[in-house]
Amino acid sequence: MTSLTLYTPAGVLAQAQPLKRAAKRLAQLGFEVAIDESALAKHQRFGGDDETRLAALHRIAKASPSVALASRGGYGLTRLLDQINWKQLIKSTERGTRWVGQSDLTSLQLGMLAHAKDGQRPVSWAGPLACDDFGRSEEEGGMDEITQDCFTEAMSGALEAVGFRTEAGFEELGVRGTLWGGNLCVLNSLLGTPHFPKIKGGILFLEDINEHPYRVERSLLQLQQAGVLDAQKAVVLGDFSGWRKSPLDRGYSLKAAIEAVRAATRTPVLTGLPFGHVRTKVCLPVGAKAELYVQGREVLIGWASEHGHDNNHHHDHHDAPGHSHGH
Amino acid sequence: MTSLTLYTPAGVLAQAQPLKRAAKRLAQLGFEVAIDESALAKHQRFGGDDETRLAALHRIAKASPSVALASRGGYGLTRLLDQINWKQLIKSTERGTRWVGQSDLTSLQLGMLAHAKDGQRPVSWAGPLACDDFGRSEEEGGMDEITQDCFTEAMSGALEAVGFRTEAGFEELGVRGTLWGGNLCVLNSLLGTPHFPKIKGGILFLEDINEHPYRVERSLLQLQQAGVLDAQKAVVLGDFSGWRKSPLDRGYSLKAAIEAVRAATRTPVLTGLPFGHVRTKVCLPVGAKAELYVQGREVLIGWASEHGHDNNHHHDHHDAPGHSHGH
Numbered sequence: 311m312t313s314l315t316l317y318t319p320a321g322v323l324a325q326a327q328p329l330k331r332a333a334k335r336l337a338q339l340g341f342e343v344a345i346d347e348s349a350l351a352k353h354q355r356f357g358g359d360d361e362t363r364l365a366a367l368h369r370i371a372k373a374s375p376s377v378a379l380a381s382r383g384g385y386g387l388t389r390l391l392d393q394i395n396w397k398q399l400i401k402s403t404e405r406g407t408r409w410v411g412q413s414d415l416t417s418l419q420l421g422m423l424a425h426a427k428d429g430q431r432p433v434s435w436a437g438p439l440a441c442d443d444f445g446r447s448e449e450e451g452g453m454d455e456i457t458q459d460c461f462t463e464a465m466s467g468a469l470e471a472v473g474f475r476t477e478a479g480f481e482e483l484g485v486r487g488t489l490w491g492g493n494l495c496v497l498n499s500l501l502g503t504p505h506f507p508k509i510k511g512g513i514l515f516l517e518d519i520n521e522h523p524y525r526v527e528r529s530l531l532q533l534q535q536a537g538v539l540d541a542q543k544a545v546v547l548g549d550f551s552g553w554r555k556s557p558l559d560r561g562y563s564l565k566a567a568i569e570a571v572r573a574a575t576r577t578p579v580l581t582g583l584p585f586g587h588v589r590t591k592v593c594l595p596v597g598a599k600a601e602l603y604v605q606g607r608e609v610l611i612g613w614a615s616e617h618g619h620d621n622n623h624h625h626d627h628h629d630a631p632g633h634s635h636g637h
Numbered sequence: 638m639t640s641l642t643l644y645t646p647a648g649v650l651a652q653a654q655p656l657k658r659a660a661k662r663l664a665q666l667g668f669e670v671a672i673d674e675s676a677l678a679k680h681q682r683f684g685g686d687d688e689t690r691l692a693a694l695h696r697i698a699k700a701s702p703s704v705a706l707a708s709r710g711g712y713g714l715t716r717l718l719d720q721i722n723w724k725q726l727i728k729s730t731e732r733g734t735r736w737v738g739q740s741d742l743t744s745l746q747l748g749m750l751a752h753a754k755d756g757q758r759p760v761s762w763a764g765p766l767a768c769d770d771f772g773r774s775e776e777e778g779g780m781d782e783i784t785q786d787c788f789t790e791a792m793s794g795a796l797e798a799v800g801f802r803t804e805a806g807f808e809e810l811g812v813r814g815t816l817w818g819g820n821l822c823v824l825n826s827l828l829g830t831p832h833f834p835k836i837k838g839g840i841l842f843l844e845d846i847n848e849h850p851y852r853v854e855r856s857l858l859q860l861q862q863a864g865v866l867d868a869q870k871a872v873v874l875g876d877f878s879g880w881r882k883s884p885l886d887r888g889y890s891l892k893a894a895i896e897a898v899r900a901a902t903r904t905p906v907l908t909g910l911p912f913g914h915v916r917t918k919v920c921l922p923v924g925a926k927a928e929l930y931v932q933g934r935e936v937l938i939g940w941a942s943e944h945g946h947d948n949n950h951h952h953d954h955h956d957a958p959g960h961s962h963g964h
Contacts, residue, residue, distance in 0.1 A: 324885060354889035355851065384885070385851040388858050389897060499855050502828035502863035524682065524712040528826050531715050536829035558651060558711070562681035570716060 312465060314377040316440050317346035317366050318357030320414040321384015326350055328445030329381055335444045335453060339462055341377065346370060349381055356386045364390050367418075371395070371402040377465050378402075381440045383413030383493075391417060391505050396425035400432040408465060409434040412517075413587065416492030419596045420500060423490060423507035426597075436492055436515070436585065437461055437593035446589075454589040464593035467616030472592040473608060476582040480604045483578055485543035489600035489613065491515035498529045501536055510541045513602050513611065515594060517548030517586030526550055527567035531574060539575040544602050546611070547579065549586030580609060639792060641704040643767050644673035644693050645684030647741040648711015653677055655772030656708055662771045662780060666789055668704065673697060676708055683713045691717050694745075698722070698729040704792050705729075708767045710740030710820075718744060718832050723752035727759040735792060736761040739844075740914065743819030746923045747827060750817060750834035753924075763819055763842070763912065764788055764920035773916075781916040791920035794943030799919040800935060803909040807931045810905055812870035816927035816940065818842035825856045828863055837868045840929050840938065842921060844875030844913030853877055854894035858901060866902040871929050873938070874906065876913030907936060 314336055316329060323329055329350065333343045348366050351358030358366070363386060370378050400422055403409070409418065415436075422432040438444065438457050446452055463469040488509050491497065494516045500506040518526060533539050550564055572579050585591050600613040641663055643656060650656055656677065660670045675693050678685030685693070690713060697705050727749055730736070736745065742763075749759040765771065765784050773779055790796040815836050818824065821843045827833035845853060860866050877891055899906050912918045927940040 322885060322887065352887065354893060355883070355886050356889075385855060388855045392862060392901075498826075499859050501859075502833070502865075503859060505862065506829070528712060528715045532826050532828075532830060535719060535832065538829075556682070558649060559682050560649065560679065562683075566681060574719075 311340065311342040312377060313344065313375040314341040314379055315344045315346055315370050315373070315375040316349055316379055316381055317370055318349045318351065318381045319363050319367060319390075319418065320357065320380070320386030321382055322352050322355055322357045323350055323381055323441065328441035328447075331447065332381070332440040332444035336440070339458070344375065355384070357381070360389050360393075364393055368395055368398060371398045371407070374402045374405040374407045376406060376408065378407055378409045379440050380411035380415050382442055383411065383415060383439060385414055387414050387417045388499060391421055391503070394421065396421060400426055400430055403432040403434065404430075410437045410461075410465075410593070411439050412436050412585075412591070413439070413493050414496055415439075416496040417500060417505065419492060420490065420497060420507050421505040423509065423597050424500075424505050431597055433595045433597045435464060435593050436596050437464065438591060443591075451589065456590050460593050464595075469593060470615035471610055471612035472584075472594065473610045474582045474584050475607050476580045476604065476609045478607055480578055480580055480609075481606060483544070483604040484602070485513065486599070486601045487543045488512040489515070489594060489598050489611065490596055491546075492517070492596070494518040494526065494529050495521065498532060501532065512542050513544045513546065513600055514538070514542045515546040515548060515583055515585065517583075518550050519587035520552040521550065522553045522556065523550070523562065523564040523567035526564065527570055530567070530571040534571065534574045539571070539577050542577050545575070545577055545579045546583045546602070547581045548583040549588045552587065580604075582609065638667065638669040639704060640671065640702040641668040641706055642671045642673055642697050642700070642702040643676055643706055643708055644697055645676045645678065645708045646690050646694060646717075646745065647684065647707070647713030648709055649679050649682055649684045650677055650708055650768065655768035655774075658774065659708070659767040659771035663706075663767070666785070671702065682711070684708070687716050687720075691720055695722055695725055698725045698734070701729045701732040701734045703733060703735065705734055705736045706767050707738035707742050709769055710738065710742060710766060712741055714741050714744045715826060718748055718830070721748065723748060727753055727757055730759040730761065737764045737788075737792075737920070738766050739763050739912075739918070740766070740820050741823055742766075743823040744827060744832065746819060747817065747824060747834050748832040750836065750924050751827075751832050758924055760922045760924045762791060762920050763923050764791065765918060770918075778916065783917050787920050791922075796920060797942035798937055798939035799911075799921065800937045801909050801911050802934050803907045803931065803936045805934060807905055807907055807936075808933060810871070810931040811929070812840065813926070813928045814870045815839040816842070816921060816925050816938065817923055819844070819923065821845040821853065821856050822848065825859060828859065839869050840871045840873065840927055841865070841869045842873040842875060842910055842912060844910075845877050846914035847879040848877065849880045849883070850877070850889065850891040850894035853891065854897055857894070857898040861898065861901045866898070866904050869904050872902075872904055872906045873910045873929070874908045875910040876915045879914065909936065
């Protein structure tokens, strides 16, 4: 059985029910589920005070379960970044722990890359959150099947690629580099700090929620002006939704924002990655060496699976947003 | 007569009326008002396309009026930062041009400091915006008198201090350093880029609008983690309003956010500065050498006025939010 620990590193769980539903569903999927002792702790808007959440991170790193799945994001990891024992977290990944999550978890995942020593490659997984995804009630639409399948496959070590459809204009693009990224706001909140990883020649994926396109544009232009975008081989945009139009937009849109960013960087900026604050989301290994290939409008991001297949051979392509099954 | 040019460097003016009202009021105050030729240009949500707004900046820098007052903020300067002829802008300040504004203008004002050569000290003014302040109709409450008086005094070169009341706990604090700052989101959007000024031992003032306290906290902690807060002599917070409480806050508030920042930095963090997206706002010389003194709960931020007074003598203190008159 694959051991999986649920914990709460950032925002508070207002109710226990979604966590219980998530635990039950994950057990049904065959995981040996444990709930961290402070997963339901409450301090203002946080899942316990800073000491409590920090202790949970270190407790889990020490126990090194196969999977450490965050209950939800929210806000809270920023407060802990300067206190985290990064060596211990990185060590847990070397012992096989897969840290999974998204949103606020971006800072944990990128912090591990930033604090890795030469030769270390602490891979974590951008993917679902326990309550948001596995804890969704039937009235809330229930669990998304693609998200679930992609997660279980990734946690088994078999997932080696995800595929999706992008816009025209990137035909025959093929690049290799470190796959990294996450939530745009959280990623940018690391800029200028020791927790921002210095990755050159990478494949950078980004998503965000409730951010007007002018704010998305401002964040992406900051990355460009900081030298980050031009230093990548490709930028891949996931979901950017939940924002409201303003009467002042006058035709300005997410499309216009992306065009402005494309005009500023020499790096190709692709769209369409099924990732973000949406029901259907893939799992992506943050920090892994990956390849991105485009054939027509089909994009495949592949990496070496843990089952020993190399990732230089031909991958299956998928037309619909979703994931590619291990061979 | 003091020449004053109105221009639109960022967001579009949906209507001409506020600009006309501002021009009329500023003329009544004795300024020789000119409206830049592209002040009413429109491109999507911008006051003209990027080339148009960039040309306006350089045209005004070349003409070097006594005052260059932005019509409004919004979003737009980020797009221009890598193309601005900073040398030309800095030169205009040496010829006496006072660039005035706030919000998105923060990037212009801090960019000048970041691009200044050794020995250059390009001072600009954090202060009102033409349409938001001088263009306010009577139905919108009209012009704020303190804002107006502080502006006219600053533009005459006579303003040498602003005073306000802060919380208990900073009695007898006295520091000197470069006064700098502005809008928190915009300031943070420069982190990691060549447009962020490296100021040590300064007095950093910050404000923001429509940002939930957790976002304010995240931005301030980023500044701390980037080494910026600890490197300052004092941090002074202006207005942070317009945000909405969330059911998940559970007692978390702006006060809790400020407490978290105070726990993270050794630099005193004062509140109460009458500055931000509020009617009553002072003018502050960005980049000037300044002093901050606290007596009881009264804070005075002073600097050398252009009338040759040094700022080591005793200043008048003011109890109410507002500005201190030149001696």
